[in-house]
Amino acid sequence: FKYIKGLLRGDMGKSIIMNQSVSKLIFDVFPNTAKLTLFSIFIAWFIGIPCGIIAALKQDSFIDKIISLFSIVNISIPSFFIGMALQYFISYKLNLLPISGFYSFKHMILPAFVLSMYLIGQITRLIRAGMINVLSNDYIKTAVSKGQSGFKIIIFHELKNCILPVITVMLLQVTSLLGGAIITESIFAIPGIGTLSISALTNRDMPLLQGTIILSTSLIIIGNLIADIICAFIDPRIRYE
Numbered sequence: 001f002k003y004i005k006g007l008l009r010g011d012m013g014k015s016i017i018m019n020q021s022v023s024k025l026i027f028d029v030f031p032n033t034a035k036l037t038l039f040s041i042f043i044a045w046f047i048g049i050p051c052g053i054i055a056a057l058k059q060d061s062f063i064d065k066i067i068s069l070f071s072i073v074n075i076s077i078p079s080f081f082i083g084m085a086l087q088y089f090i091s092y093k094l095n096l097l098p099i100s101g102f103y104s105f106k107h108m109i110l111p112a113f114v115l116s117m118y119l120i121g122q123i124t125r126l127i128r129a130g131m132i133n134v135l136s137n138d139y140i141k142t143a144v145s146k147g148q149s150g151f152k153i154i155i156f157h158e159l160k161n162c163i164l165p166v167i168t169v170m171l172l173q174v175t176s177l178l179g180g181a182i183i184t185e186s187i188f189a190i191p192g193i194g195t196l197s198i199s200a201l202t203n204r205d206m207p208l209l210q211g212t213i214i215l216s217t218s219l220i221i222i223g224n225l226i227a228d229i230i231c232a233f234i235d236p237r238i239r240y241e
Helices: 002-008 021-056 063-078 079-093 104-137 138-145 150-162 166-178 182-187 193-202 206-234 234-239
Strands: none
Touching: 021 063, 021 104, 021 166, 021 182, 021 193, 021 206, 063 104, 079 104, 079 182, 104 166, 104 182, 138 182, 182 193, 193 206
């Protein structure tokens, strides 16, 4: 009860190993995880949505098969393998980007790309499946018969009506990543929530570990709530139900 009372005031106790406030330790590294998460989400949307649209419009073509294979590979390959492979080829062999650390924008590129790989595959498949279902609906045929441009039909009719599952999935992914991208942060030595969680687990620092877990679960709950609100705002039918 003392812990819960302190938690309501933002006090998560004191780290056993570091002898500092858990709240302060989390607050110090959370901005790094937030930057990495937002950058990876931007990459995922920037690549995933166009790929999904192209795959749906070119259904069963060679391009569709290539994009589908690309998305399956992204979903299937573990992030630690992608991270170490990129470190070896991009950083060690080619010396194009820093191999670890979190000191500049260049340090964010590789870890953000690793985090975004799974998201790109997921978004691509969701957009493709949603748009294929929407393409056969009568209102699409009506829009075409009215002479609307292809771009307007894709954005305001097709994409709008298949984006809800993507929004739900992405918000849950954002909140889970904000809770700590443990593997990626560990591989690239990024001082974030994930690295803090690993440190707490390794040192059996239970107050610190408990604080990071509470943060992660709270963010997931908030993400679910925000996703429901946004989906209800976009689709009035959800509000009626």
